[in-house]
Structures are given as C-alpha cells and as structure tokens.
Amino acid sequence: MLFFITLLVPVGVVSCVAGSLALADPLVVRVGVYENPPKVFTDDNGDVQGLFPDVIEYVATEEGWELEYVAGNWTQCLERLSSNEIDVMVDVAISEERVEEYSFSNESMFLSWGVVYSQPESAVESIPELDGMRMAVMSESIHTIGEGGILSLIEEFQLNVTVVEFDDYTQVFESLDSGDVDVGVVNRIFGGMYEDEYDVVRTPIIFNPTDLRYATPKNSTIGPYLIERIDSHLTELKRDSDSIYYQSLHTHMPYLFEAESEIPGWLMPALLTSFGVLALIVSMNLLLRHKVKVRTAELQDAYE
Structure with a gap:
C-alpha cells in the first residue's frame, strides 16, 4: 500500500x-x-x-x-x-x-563510459601502469569521482598518480596533446569524436559504464x-x-x-548497452584480480 x-x-x-x-x-x-x-x-x-x-x-x-x-x-x-x-x-x-x-x-x-588516453609514445595498457603518471581529468565528472570513477580505481590499486583537474574534456585533450600530462580521462563519446584532432592515443583502459x-x-x-x-x-x-x-x-x-552501416538504427542502443555491461565486467575483473594479488602478497609476507 x-x-x-x-x-x-x-x-x-x-x-x-x-x-x-x-x-x-x-x-x-x-x-x-x-x-x-x-x-x-x-x-x-x-x-x-x-x-x-x-x-x-x-x-x-x-x-x-x-x-x-x-x-x-x-x-x-x-x-x-x-x-x-x-x-x-x-x-x-x-x-x-x-x-x-x-x-x-x-x-x-x-550509454557512455570512461576511456583513458595517453601520449603516442606511451604504451599504457592497464590501470596499474598509470602509477607515477600525471593524469588530466574533468572536475566533478562521473568518470572522475564516485564509486566507479578513476579516482576510486587509483585508490583501489594503491597508485601514486598526480591528478590535474580541468573544466571540460577539451582542456583534458589539450593538456595531453601539449605534453603537460601523461594520460587523460574523457568519456568515450568525446574521445571517439575528437581523438583524431589531437596527438593522443586511446588505450585499452575503459571503465565506469554510465x-x-x-x-x-x-x-x-x-x-x-x-x-x-x-x-x-x-x-x-x-x-x-x-x-x-x-x-x-x-x-x-x-x-x-x-562500422555498423548494415545494422538497423533501432538495434544500436541495445548494442551500446551490451558493450557497457561488458566494460563493467572487464573493469570489475581487473579490480578483483588486483585485490587477489595484493592479498596473496600480504599472506606471503606474513609467513616469511
């Protein structure tokens, strides 16, 4: 009632x-x-x-x-x-x-998600490799703060990352393009639209479907x-x-x-949703594997 x-x-x-x-x-x-x-x-x-x-x-x-x-x-x-x-x-x-x-x-x-971009000479392929880097982010973005944001992932992986905040994603790409930072976080829509206009490279790191x-x-x-x-x-x-x-x-x-010219328009939202779920599963799997490694190392230290 x-x-x-x-x-x-x-x-x-x-x-x-x-x-x-x-x-x-x-x-x-x-x-x-x-x-x-x-x-x-x-x-x-x-x-x-x-x-x-x-x-x-x-x-x-x-x-x-x-x-x-x-x-x-x-x-x-x-x-x-x-x-x-x-x-x-x-x-x-x-x-x-x-x-x-x-x-x-x-x-x-x-549906969107966060993507990490790097400078062309960098070969960043996983979250732990962000350790020691300078990272550009958009202030208060869902991909920056919150449970699934990049700051939370940095904390979970216990990484030493210098975070530089900007007002929008354009400034994030500009900072990365100029070499002021090593990596930058944008949403996948902005990245897909503008990555060719800057000297940046999309990494395999995707996270936080939103x-x-x-x-x-x-x-x-x-x-x-x-x-x-x-x-x-x-x-x-x-x-x-x-x-x-x-x-x-x-x-x-x-x-x-x-790349999907033969796919009916009505099917696109379903495909995007499915990929978002896959992105979440991949992110959670990486986080779980890292936690297992950390816990294993702690147990090994305890018995030595």
Whole structure:
C-alpha cells in the first residue's frame, strides 16, 4: 500500500501542473547547458547544439514550451540545478549519489563510459601502469569521482598518480596533446569524436559504464511534469528509426554508425548497452584480480 501511495504523488503533481499550464502562457523552461561536444555544445554562431538539445527542443515544440538556455561549466550547472536556478539540465549521468540530490528522467538517452588516453609514445595498457603518471581529468565528472570513477580505481590499486583537474574534456585533450600530462580521462563519446584532432592515443583502459539522462531539481514544482513529458516523447522517438533522436545521432556522432552501416538504427542502443555491461565486467575483473594479488602478497609476507 505504501508503494501505491508513493506512485500517486508524482502523478497528482503532474496532472495539476499540466492542467494549470493549459490555461497559462507558454511555459518557460530554463535549461542548463555546458560544453561537452557532441552531446551538448555551443557552435560558432552561439547556438546550442547536440543530441540532448535536439531532443529537448523537439519536446518543447510539441508541448508548446519556450526554452531558455543557461550556459555555464559542468560544476556551475550542477550548482544551479541544486539551487533550483534551472528547471532541467542536459547530459547528466545517473548514480546513487546523484539520485539523492536530483530527480532524473526514467528514459535513458545514451550509454557512455570512461576511456583513458595517453601520449603516442606511451604504451599504457592497464590501470596499474598509470602509477607515477600525471593524469588530466574533468572536475566533478562521473568518470572522475564516485564509486566507479578513476579516482576510486587509483585508490583501489594503491597508485601514486598526480591528478590535474580541468573544466571540460577539451582542456583534458589539450593538456595531453601539449605534453603537460601523461594520460587523460574523457568519456568515450568525446574521445571517439575528437581523438583524431589531437596527438593522443586511446588505450585499452575503459571503465565506469554510465547512463545519461535529463535531470531536474529535487524541489522543483514543475520537475515531475517535465520528466513525464520528456519520458513520453523520448520513448516514442527511440521507437522510430527516422526520428530526431536518430537523426541527431547520425549528425553529431556519425562514427557510431560507420562500422555498423548494415545494422538497423533501432538495434544500436541495445548494442551500446551490451558493450557497457561488458566494460563493467572487464573493469570489475581487473579490480578483483588486483585485490587477489595484493592479498596473496600480504599472506606471503606474513609467513616469511
């Protein structure tokens, strides 16, 4: 009974908000955006582009909303989300910690994971080989902090790594390209799109599969309504291989389809999800093997 009552609350809120909006002026939705191409970015004309903006602009057109983009860096957008200064933020990876602070759309937009890049002369192939290196990361990124982030892996493997934080992934690649750091961590989408523009090399190290969604403030009055409408439209868009969702994927992330031209568009999300699960299994296997080695060495020392 408690579970049933819990479900009724957001439904009631959505119904009340939707009813009042039908009688009011167009709803102005403040959308937090930051630079994380090709998922979200500002072009040379100052226009917001990317997969996430394309989809929410479609939803806004269908619902009669007026979007007001609020630009900032990643950390600023999260702070604005927490303080209810924006109504929705694009491209936010869901995690147990973030669910406590923000509300998320139920429908996933995309799956990503972290990738370690190195300088061309480096031959980094595993996490333990990062010991003693300087590493560039994006500040507060899901691939930097949290249970599955690179900092957690560094701690688990007991590595001595100098971490240098930047505001975005472009700065991470620039730092690696200039030789200021030995390795850098970016998400696989940014890496796949821009690795050829910098003197960097993708390593076999992948970790931390993450589910990317839209997020709203926990205490937002219109948050439940926004999530319900975004979920409804996104579900339909993902069922239609000719929708703006797949058009945007082809436009902003063409490399995802270059090797899979014979694969139906509707199958891509399933393949990406499967690979994400595989990435998680590989990461956990590496971590387990390392812990076994450490424990074995401790036991050997104890008996000597």
